[in-house]
Amino acid sequence: MRRRGIDLRLWVPLGVLVLTIVACFVGPMLLGPEAGQQALGERLAPPAWLPGAIDGRPLGTDAFGRDMLTRTLEGGQVSLQVGFGAATGAVLVGMVLGLVAGYWGGWCDRVIMAGADIWLAFPFLVIALAAVAVVGSDIPVLIVLLTLGGWVLPTRVTRTIALRVRSEDYVVAAAGAGASDLYLVRRHVLPQVLPANLVVWSFTVGALVVIEGALSFLGLGVKPPTASWGNIIADGTPYLQTAWWIVAWPALMIVVTVICANALGNALRGRWNAGADVIDKEVVP
């Protein structure tokens, strides 16, 4: 698909993601504050193409008569902030720890990798529950929490690549010419670690959007009335039989976001071969 014009496998998911982000953050402003207000007279109105629909509520309304389009987009603000923010945090933390573990090795390596194993052994939801109970569930808290949920993968990928690059002959040659560790990391290791971590970042966004949804669904996310895809689904579950659209739109958004994030990751991996084998080995499907 490449070489002849543009690479659709890369640009389609990227385009959809950008569109989603823009819609979620700009859309509610265009729709005006009124649409998000409760209007008990307009409860559970169906989407526009079904009988009983209300004008100006194209995706229907929820149990409080709020416009589902506005709610879904507003919910996206939280879910995407948390998903993208935490993925970025996780990759940054992972790159630092991975470089330390893989490049310098020794006891740092043993401590970090043991930490990763122990961390994975803890049930994350229990930790999240405890954390939310103690410090509440603002967006920054959720981002930190999910950063903790996602740091292991980028750490492992970075460590494996750093370990390999460090012993490549051309890195040894540069060391043999008197290069400092900082030079070697900046000049030879980072350029190989970065593209791989962009791929990991993509996959992590997808994974964390799902986890954020799950936390919110369980009531561990942002507190209502602030919407997030997860708590909209939770709120809509009792009406699944009568007003399926409450659950459907946020669920659809989660699915689209995750598929696009993963497709983007796959396309990037195909584009930069560097680290592809490492990522394949570390990502357990």
Added chain:
Amino acid sequence: MSPVIALEGLAKGYDIAGGARLTAVDDVSLTIAAGETYALVGESGCGKSTLARMAAMLTAPDAGQVSWSGQTVSQQRRSAVRAVRDHTQFVFQDPAAALSPRLTVEEAVSEPLRIRRRTGSRSVADLLDDVGLDRSMGRRYPRELSGGQRQRVVIARALALEPKLLVLDEPVASLDVSVQAQVLNLLADLQAEHGLAYLLIAHDLAVVSSVADRIGVMYLGQIVEEGPAGDVVTTPRHPYTQMLIASVPAFVPGERGERPRVVGDPASPTERRTGCAFATRCAFATQVCLDVAPPRRELGDVAVRCHHAS
């Protein structure tokens, strides 16, 4: 004048899985003079590459001492370490792995100078000239070059800091036959031009005999025979050297099949042993070979570690 490099009693071991210890290099001493090519010959696992890396200060020895033009270096002194970097450079076996895929030829050749933040007396173009590459190659990436061209780039990079000694680890083993000779001749020209000393690591005695002034034969971490190349090749004293020479294809059809048989695999470098490491494969081994490690003995210009050589 002190030799360009002197190794004294070098030893290096590695801990390997299962708690065993692998003795890679065991009490090796050698010296190389300016303009001289010293070739280390041996089979895989004999420790020659580990020795080469210690000579280039890429690996620290467990015991023993290396002195570069009379200077010994404690690892702490940064300026002294850098002096060694200027003094000795390393040329790798696989030129594809020795060049970063992300750097152009020009960037690769100038990298040592960039690292040291200084300008060499020779420009990148001069260095490319030296190794017989067209200046226009400077913009290319390694993947656009042939194996022979890549190895020339690696050599040019090694020359950038104007070293006195090049450590060459199997520099032609991965190249096509018709290109090997070009690179070997290039190395000889560079040596004549710059008065370089070479420590050449090789497994191919035929290659070694045509380029080396002196040859050291390594077996399981020790130099078992060392001397002027002509003596070692024509009158090998150590049974292992004799076996190596017998393994070189005769190249004259019809001579085949009439050479001493070669037996056994090299013993494992992890095994603890008393006596001579080669005894298990040696046709002349006696009880003393199994009991007592043979000391280094001088026989004229040649030094041998064998109880029975004469």
Added chain:
Amino acid sequence: MTAALEIDDLWVEAGDPDDPLVLVRGVSLTVAAASVVGLVGESGSGKTVTCMASLGLAGRGVRITGGSVRAQGIELVGADERTLMRVRGGVVGTVFQDPLSSLNPLQRIGDQIAEAVMLHHGGRRRSHHARVVELLAKVGVPAPEQRARAYPHELSGGLRQRVAIAMALANDPALLVADEPTTALDVTVQAQVLDVIRSATRDEARSALIVTHDLGLVAEVADRVAVMYAGQIVEEGPVASVFQDPQHPYTRGLLASRPVLAAGRRRLGAMVGRPPLPGSWPAGCAFAPRCPVATGACGEAPPIRTSDQGWSRCWHPGSGETTATSRAEEGAA
């Protein structure tokens, strides 16, 4: 008497059928009964492709576009998979460069050899035990009874290659095809494996095609040698005459550039340039740009000239007194 292997005007290409990459162009080569032929060439010369395509092992995307290959009289080009399977391992035994990749790491070597026998003789694994031990002993594996129970990773490289040879010989094939059988091995071990190949061919009147870049190996084991360059055989003949009086300047260059064991430092007879890769073969004589005796005539495809018992593909065969050294060193690889 049927030749063990007859390759006749073999053409092989790869890639897009509309814009193919030609890998082998018109190779003809005969391995007579009970003779050993060395196929020599550098990287990109097409030697391995010739050998693999002949056995239908060239892999995806590589196509035979012309010619025929007969092993013991059985046509292999266009043959169905059943025929090919019967031939491979039955009529033809194969040995590859890397013995580790041709052995299953999870299976005892004895079982693997027994399976090779079963494929062509049926029966049960147990019943072939004696044959397995006999084969291992034949290729010089010490303590064959015990070694049959070993896994590949427990053996040294030399022993693994012996096991690979034993597998190739499992069904007593008339022809042994070996692709760089000693390249991955240490020098002393190479010599031992050569001894095994020599006894497996000479002592049992078996034919062999040995594909290699190493002229020394050919001198050691082969009766005839074919030299490949840019997808064609440029010279073919008895080893003794080709080595002593090479007709093609490329053969001369190869022989001159290969260092021999002797006292004293010396310059090697380096050829200029490097072997061209498929897709960039010069028109006319492909070797002309590197050739010390090339003339204007070499722009045309050279004729085949037969000599004593061989032939070469050159406009100026045998004009070798001004050897390749004379023009060596100008310009680089």
